[in-house]
Amino acid sequence: MLYREAGDFKTTYVEDGQTFPLKLDRIGYWALLVVAFGVVPFIVNDYWANAALVPFLIYAIAALGLNILTGYCGQVSLGTGGFMAVGAYASYKLLTAMPWLPLPIAVILAGLVTAAVGVLFGLPSLRIKGFYLAVATLAAQFFLVWLFNKMPWFYNYSASGQITVPERSVFGIIVSGPLTSAPAKYLTCLSFLLVLGWLARNLTRGASGRKWMAIRDMDIAAEIIGVNPLAAKLTAFAVSSFFVGVAGALFFSVYLGAVEVGEAFGINKSFLVLFMIIIGGLGSIFGSLAGAAFMVLLPVFLKNVLVLHLGWPTDVATHLEVMIVGAMIIMFLILEPHGIAALWRVTKEKLRLWPFPH
Amino acid sequence: MNDTAVTTTPDGRTIGGVLMEMKHITLRFGGVEAIKDISFDIREGEIRAIIGPNGAGKSSMLNIISGFYVPQEGEVWFRGVKRPPMKPFQVAKLGIARTFQNIALFDGMSVLDNVMTGRLTHMSSGLFGQALWWGHAQAEEVENRAKVERIIDFLEIQNIRKTPVARLPYGLKKRVELARALAAEPSLLLLDEPMAGMNVEEKEDMSRFILDVNDEFGTTIALIEHDMGVVMDISDRVVVMDYGKKIGDGTPDEVRANQDVIDAYLGVAHD
Structure with missing residues (x-):
């Protein structure tokens, strides 16, 4: 079976618009899901869950979010860390105020609270663009962090100023608190990523996505075909x-x-997620995942190779890691500004023609 | 000529009543009067050209119609109703679509997605429906895709529907932009220099498409164009502007015979 569309006939517009038009891609996608849900939870240990898999899944969700705003709608944001804090504190307040509230519901409600805050900070986007908007969202970042530090109500007046999650279970399995097992953490985050990734894909391929991309590519032309710029930008922020x-x-x-x-x-955190979508690819769902994987796994990989195999001192490895990540970001910006997603696309285009060069 | 009478053109098309009327429009930028007290009307089903030398105020006039500029004086009437000052996206919802002098396509999107954006004013499904890709949202997507495919067939751009527009040559980009405007099924289509920068062959194609659009969909078209041959050939009536003033209005033959128009184009001896 070759990697191409020949013989795979599409007879409806729904089939023509599907996410993976090639059969081999579809098989690969389902195989990946089977491995992710059916194999990994049984073999994952604490180290790999905490160092690589769970942070990758969470950052992938954050990168998807920022990519919708920056990659699809063209509104640069440096407030990602601040908005993550809103989600964290909202879930904390909800979980502590309502001891019966299941964790997944609390997480979704926290997302909705963050959406409202995001809309509020998105209001200036109608008037200001580009760097100036980035600075406005930077203000949101600092303001939100300051707010959560300064107002004891947000951390329930705890002496340390920290927030600590209460224990919660889903179907009898502990999913939050210090007793959570590695597979439980992994599966919770994976389920969220799967659902949110699917939602993001649907939004970006439909009318909303076209509105956002129209605003990104040329806002005047977007307006002339009937896109309300304020509504489009605010939905992107939300x-x-x-x-x-x-x-x-x-x-x-x-x-x-x-x-x-x-x-x-x-x-x-804001810069980290921004780097993820730049390296992964702006305006691409796959790019968000690839960028998150790259930024999370590279330090883990370097640490394993340099410290465990070559026996270098840890501090040298840490410094080197910062330098390598920095160099790779610059390299990507120069050689492939559209990120890993563009490399992947080019590879697929070549594969479709293989073994012929054109 | 009676304003409300239904007339028939020599080639058999029906031209109806007044669709849009500009009454005593004056537009100023600071101290500069770009448009001075201009009135004209556009009738249903006709091809109306606006011509004039550079800087005459033609594009400003289109920008008033599509809502980018609000004139200091004068009224815009559409379908017999005075139109309040509107934002461009509200004008689009009235059924007025346009193309731009410099191509204004969405470079990051495919031809199909670009043309699909033209259907946005006809799509009503909410954010949640779209996110879940369920029922109404998906049905709406398919239904509009079918309409877009008809436009794509009509303009003969089937083979490039999945190509990113950034890769297309100039002439095709112009055609895609026309497709996007047509996808909105406008009652009034504004074309700002649809043939600028084209070679003879591309101009012939574009003229043919404009005539076909008018003929098959009955779309009213107002266009700005510099190529006199094309304008005189395809338009039913012509407005001539010079230095922000209207100096002629009528059928191509009337305009051609108008002494003010000849002076404006050929220059006049000052003694």
């Missing part, structure tokens, strides 16, 4: 913030269990 809020809530409640806002959701 959807994007929902995703980022869910990521923040999972980061706090499932992954870390206890966080301090400045440390966990500082400006570094």
Whole structure:
């Protein structure tokens, strides 16, 4: 079976518009899902879940969110960390105020709260664009972190200023708190990523996605064909913030269990997620996942190779890791500005013609 | 000529009553008067050309119609009703579509997606329906896709429907832009220099498409064009502007015989 569309006839517009037009892609996708849900949970240990898989899944959700706003709608945001903090604190307040509330519901509600906050901070986007909007969202980042530090109500007046997640179970399996097992963490985050990724794909291939991309590519022409720019930008802010809020809530409640806002959701987080979508590919669902995987797995990989196999001191490896990540970001920006997603697309186009060059 | 009478053109098309009327429009940018007290009407089913030398105010006039500029004085009447000041996206919902002098396509999207954006004013499914890709949202998508495919067939761009527009040559981009405007099924189509920068062959194609659109869909068309041959050939009536003033209005033959128009184009001796 060759990698091409020949013989795979599409007879309806629904078939023509499907996510994976090639049969081999469809098989690969389902195989990946079977492995992710049916094999990995049984073999994953604490180290791999905490160092690689869970952070990858959570950052992938955040990257999807930022990609909807920046990659699809063209509105640059440096407030991702702040919006993740909103999700984390909203889920904390909800879980502590309502001891009966199941964790998945709390996470979704936290996403909705973040969406509302995102819309509020998205309002200036009608008037300001590009760098100026980036600075406005930077203000949101610092304001939100300051707010969660300054107002004791948000951390329930705890002495340390930290928030700590209460224990919750789903179907009798503990999914939050210090007793959570690695497979439970992994499966919770994977389920969220699967559903949210599917929603993101549907939104971006339909009318909403076209509105967003129209605004991104040429806002004047978008307006002339009937796109209300304010409504389109604000829905992008809302959807994007929902995703980022869910990521923040999972980061706090499932992954870390206890966080301090400045440390966990500082400006570094905003840049990290922005780098993910730049390296992964702006305006691409696959790119969001690839970028998150790259940024999460590279440090793990370097650490394993340099420290465990070559026996280098840890501090040298850490410094080197920062340098390598920096160099790779610059390399990507110069050689392939459209990111890993573009490399993947080119590879697939070549594969479809293989063994012929053209 | 009676304003409300239904007339028939020599080639057998029916031209109805007044669709849009501009009454005493004056547009100023600071101290510059771009348009001075211009009135004209566009009747249903006709091809109306606006011509004039560079800087005459033709594009400003189209921008008023499509809602980018609000004139300081004057009224815009559409379908017998005075139109309040509107944003461009509201004008689009009235059924007025346009193309631009410099191509204004969405470069990051495929031809199909670009043309599909033209259907946005006809799509009503909410964010949640779209996110779940269920029932109404999916049915609407398919239904509009079918309409878009008809436009794609009509303009003969089937083979490039999945190509990103950034890869297309200039002439095809112009055609895709026309397709996007047509996909909205407009009652009034504004074309800002649809043939600028084209070679003779592309111009002939485009003229044919404009005539076919008018003939088959009955779309009213208002266009700005510099190529006199094309304008005189395809339009039913012509408005001539110069320095923001209207200097002629009528059928191509009337305009051709108008002394002010000849002076504006050929220049006049000053002594």
